[in-house]
Amino acid sequence: xxxxxxxxxxxxxxxxxxxxxxxxxxxxxxPFEIAVxxxxxxxxxxRNVEKAIANLKKKNLLSAEAIYSLPVEDxxxxxxxxxxxxxxxxxxxxxVKFLFRESGGNLDxxxxxxxxxxxxxxxxxxxxxxxxxxxxxxxxxxxxxxVVDAYTRRILSRHRLMPEEVxxxxxxxxxMDSLEPDVYIFNEFHALLVHLGHTFCTKRKPKCSACPAMGxxxx
DNA sequence: TGCCAGGCCGGGT
DNA sequence: ACCCGGCATGGC
Numbered sequence: 001x002x003x004x005x006x007x008x009x010x011x012x013x014x015x016x017x018x019x020x021x022x023x024x025x026x027x028x029x030x031p032f033e034i035a036v037x038x039x040x041x042x043x044x045x046x047r048n049v050e051k052a053i054a055n056l057k058k059k060n061l062l063s064a065e066a067i068y069s070l071p072v073e074d075x076x077x078x079x080x081x082x083x084x085x086x087x088x089x090x091x092x093x094x095x096v097k098f099l100f101r102e103s104g105g106n107l108d109x110x111x112x113x114x115x116x117x118x119x120x121x122x123x124x125x126x127x128x129x130x131x132x133x134x135x136x137x138x139x140x141x142x143x144x145x146x147v148v149d150a151y152t153r154r155i156l157s158r159h160r161l162m163p164e165e166v167x168x169x170x171x172x173x174x175x176m177d178s179l180e181p182d183v184y185i186f187n188e189f190h191a192l193l194v195h196l197g198h199t200f201c202t203k204r205k206p207k208c209s210a211c212p213a214m215g216x217x218x219x
Numbered sequence: 220t221g222c223c224a225g226g227c228c229g230g231g232t
Numbered sequence: 233a234c235c236c237g238g239c240a241t242g243g244c
Binding site: 048049149151197 | 222224227228
Binding site for chain 3: 043080084086
């Protein structure tokens with residue numbers, strides 16, 4: 001009697017949670033900091049992002065007003081450690097320009113909008129794709145949207161819950177159709193997938209050492 | 220030492 | 233609608 005994929009997904013969450021415990025994400029003190037982190041961490045190790053954010057904080061530049069006023073070349077220099085600093089400086093500029101245009105520079109107000117509306121608004125910003133938008137919505141606004149990233153895809157494909165090449169929206173729908181729209185579970189599930197992907201299910205370790213212990217077949 | 224990290228865009232088929 | 237090159241630092 002085969003178990004359906006929805007049940008397998010919920011089972012994965014339960015196993016991850018009981019193995020690793022709550023991750024208490026996202027690292028960041030304010031919604032704006034979380035949004036900046038979401039842009040800076042695009043295809044980049046978080047530890048490189050932390051340094052850039054700490055630097056912005058130290059220089060009192062971690063606000064929509066400061067980033068709006070700072071010349072883009074200067075901003076790039078301040079976020080150097082995050083990598084892709086020229087392109088990311090432009091993206092942060094696009095983001096804060098959007099905030100002032102749509103919401104008076106106030107991210108909190110934008111995030112009170114309806115999920116579907118605010119997601120499309122965020123996606124209209126040059127430099128904000130689906131993962132960045134969902135990260136901001138889930139972790140800064142506590143809205144029930146699921147974040148899909150490279151770890152999510154790798155883990156799901158290694159566990160044969162989903163082929164490698166499916167689209168972002170297909171993976172997101174798989175999670176959102178299988179689980180109750182619970183912000184806490186979406187938050188922890190994504191964070192747990194990143195934790196697993198980070199510590200065990202990496203590219204350098206094609207045989208995920210934690211998975212057999214968790215009762216999963218990933219030959 | 221090379222390979223990898225919590226993507227996304229723009230130009231070309 | 234896909235496909236691909238470009239973007240860049242820092243750690244293992």
